Amino acid sequence: MSRANLAPAPELVDTHTHLDDPRFEGRTEAVLARARAAGVHRVVTIGINLATSRRAVKLAGEYPLDVSAAVGIMPHDADTYQNVKKEIEELSKEPGVVAWGEIGLDYHRDRAPREVQRDVFLDQLKRSRAVGLPAIIHCREAHADLLECLEEVKDLPGLKGPPYGVLHCFSGDEREARRAIELGYLIGIGGVVTFQNARSFRELVRGLPLESLVLETDSPYLAPHPHRGKRNEPAYVRLVAERVAELHGTGLEEAARITTATARRLFRLGEPEDFGAAVVYPLGRNLYLNPTSHCTNDCTFCVRRHKLGLGGWRLWLDREPAAGDIIGAIGDPSPYNEIVFCGFGEPLLRPEVVVEVACWLSERGARVRVNTNGTAHLARGVSAASLLQGLRGLVNELAVSLNAADAEEYGKLCRPGEGDAAFPAVLDFIRAAVALGFEVTCSAVALPGLDLAPIEDLAAELGAGFRKRTHRPD
Ligand code: SF4
Numbered sequence: 001m002s003r004a005n006l007a008p009a010p011e012l013v014d015t016h017t018h019l020d021d022p023r024f025e026g027r028t029e030a031v032l033a034r035a036r037a038a039g040v041h042r043v044v045t046i047g048i049n050l051a052t053s054r055r056a057v058k059l060a061g062e063y064p065l066d067v068s069a070a071v072g073i074m075p076h077d078a079d080t081y082q083n084v085k086k087e088i089e090e091l092s093k094e095p096g097v098v099a100w101g102e103i104g105l106d107y108h109r110d111r112a113p114r115e116v117q118r119d120v121f122l123d124q125l126k127r128s129r130a131v132g133l134p135a136i137i138h139c140r141e142a143h144a145d146l147l148e149c150l151e152e153v154k155d156l157p158g159l160k161g162p163p164y165g166v167l168h169c170f171s172g173d174e175r176e177a178r179r180a181i182e183l184g185y186l187i188g189i190g191g192v193v194t195f196q197n198a199r200s201f202r203e204l205v206r207g208l209p210l211e212s213l214v215l216e217t218d219s220p221y222l223a224p225h226p227h228r229g230k231r232n233e234p235a236y237v238r239l240v241a242e243r244v245a246e247l248h249g250t251g252l253e254e255a256a257r258i259t260t261a262t263a264r265r266l267f268r269l270g271e272p273e274d275f276g277a278a279v280v281y282p283l284g285r286n287l288y289l290n291p292t293s294h295c296t297n298d299c300t301f302c303v304r305r306h307k308l309g310l311g312g313w314r315l316w317l318d319r320e321p322a323a324g325d326i327i328g329a330i331g332d333p334s335p336y337n338e339i340v341f342c343g344f345g346e347p348l349l350r351p352e353v354v355v356e357v358a359c360w361l362s363e364r365g366a367r368v369r370v371n372t373n374g375t376a377h378l379a380r381g382v383s384a385a386s387l388l389q390g391l392r393g394l395v396n397e398l399a400v401s402l403n404a405a406d407a408e409e410y411g412k413l414c415r416p417g418e419g420d421a422a423f424p425a426v427l428d429f430i431r432a433a434v435a436l437g438f439e440v441t442c443s444a445v446a447l448p449g450l451d452l453a454p455i456e457d458l459a460a461e462l463g464a465g466f467r468k469r470t471h472r473p474d
Pocket residue numbers: 295296297298299301302303304343344345346373401414
């Protein structure tokens with residue numbers, strides 16, 4: 001049976017990247033795929049002026065599962081601020097925006113007068129607080145003034161407690177870092193920590209509490225060793241995590257877990273300490289339940305082969321929820337047309353959970369459907385009828401993915417872990433369900449070149465209805 005690997009890498013967040021940089025143009029998908037493969041499940045793409053802030057919001061809209069956005073005006077562009085501040089504030093309220101930045105002070109490049117830089121920085125700090133967003137702060141050779149500004153806004157309302165922001169790509173000294181932490185800010189650590197000549201910076205990182213650090217790439221700049229000098233990308237945040245883990249004497253997993261939890265607190269991404277993924281997710285007027293990421297099949301057309309989730313929900317589970325977790329996540333089933341067991345796997349591989357949740361739902365008068373491939377009984381070594389007995393009176397409809405009119409075609413399209421035994425098992429399942437009085441609908445995905453007529457005929461012969469499903473090539 002094909003079993004998915006549930007936790008391939010510790011989960012990381014790249015808290016600072018410039019995904020809209022021309023060096024990533026036309027490569028976003030590939031860059032994000034490499035990030036996911038390295039365990040980086042979220043990247044925050046940063047605006048530095050109005051144009052890049054707009055692009056950050058757009059990217060977060062296009063890739064909601066992977067990308068969040070920050071909008072703001074960097075010190076280099078402080079001169080433009082008065083003309084664009086209204087628009088930045090509007091952008092800060094767009095979906096997917098999790099921070100205001102990068103903003104700050106840069107006395108190294110001094111591209112705008114220092115007084116203007118300070119005014120613009122303070123104004124953005126205040127506005128970010130007012131809209132309830134943390135700040136992403138850039139600072140070069142200006143830490144004394146920076147800390148003064150942070151003091152000035154320290155009692156402003158707007159965020160319910162720290163973290164109030166992050167000093168990204170931190171370049172100050174230990175005293176400054178500690179003061180920023182006291183004021184409720186985090187310290188952003190990037191590729192510099194891996195540089196061979198960065199011994200004193202590594203000492204600083206070693207001395208700071210791991211809970212106050214978040215990781216970043218600042219890609220496409222500042223690639224970590226051994227890529228130094230080349231184009232950086234979010235996947236390399238793992239190299240930063242490895243070095244931080246080493247400095248703090250933890251394993252990679254622990255450093256990833258702690259810094260990711262901190263990043264989630266910073267960006268108010270919720271607390272999926274238990275679940276990195278959605279256990280229930282509404283789509284349209286239905287509520288879908290996601291009890292497992294295991295499946296008996298490996299269908300060629302399955303979205304989970306190349307996606308982390310659907311409709312903005314991450315569905316690959318970090319661990320399987322208990323029935324109580326699902327019931328807790330449902331809350332009130334009454335607003336939905338239907339409650340559907342349909343996640344990133346085969347729900348009937350966990351019949352005990354389906355029964356317990358369906359029982360709770362039926363007591364509340366909800367209409368319940370189970371989407372299934374009809375082969376779970378085979379994997380569990382029981383008959384279709386005995387598996388179905390437990391669902392009687394609890395499940396209104398069984399929607400069975402039939403997908404083929406014969407075993408050969410089924411084998412090619414659905415690649416069942418149970419081999420040749422799978423197709424006859426699906427037919428058994430449908431027959432038994434019809435005999436037990438369930439409403440049964442067979443479905444087939446309208447793949448190019450696939451003749452649906454014989455599949456529909458087969459469904460009718462078995463006493464079931466038929467529904468064509470649209471193929472979503474991605
Ligand atoms: S049966 Fe469903 S979940 Fe399993 S591989 Fe096929 S399409 Fe994906």
